[in-house]
Amino acid sequence: MSGRISGVQAKLKEQCPSALYVHCSNHALDLVLQEVVREVRVVADTFNFVRSVLSGGRGVIKAQDAVPVHVW
Numbered sequence: 001m002s003g004r005i006s007g008v009q010a011k012l013k014e015q016c017p018s019a020l021y022v023h024c025s026n027h028a029l030d031l032v033l034q035e036v037v038r039e040v041r042v043v044a045d046t047f048n049f050v051r052s053v054l055s056g057g058r059g060v061i062k063a064q065d066a067v068p069v070h071v072w
Helices: 008-015 025-039 041-054
Strands: none
16 A cells, blocks of 8 residues: 555655655554464464453453452
8 A cells, every 4th residue: 555656655646745654553563463363372362352351251251250259
């Protein structure tokens, strides 16, 4: 998309020479994380666990059920 010859960046520069190109670091990080998740099982499991916890714990033991509560 950002190709200097035929990408969106080049096409925008043709139309508006003063336009600035800003690389998206978040996109690059996302691509790296996707590749790591595909290759490293423990990372995939960790991301799935975090996603499950953040989505309300569907399918995950809730903390109050996992740890016995003692009333003093």
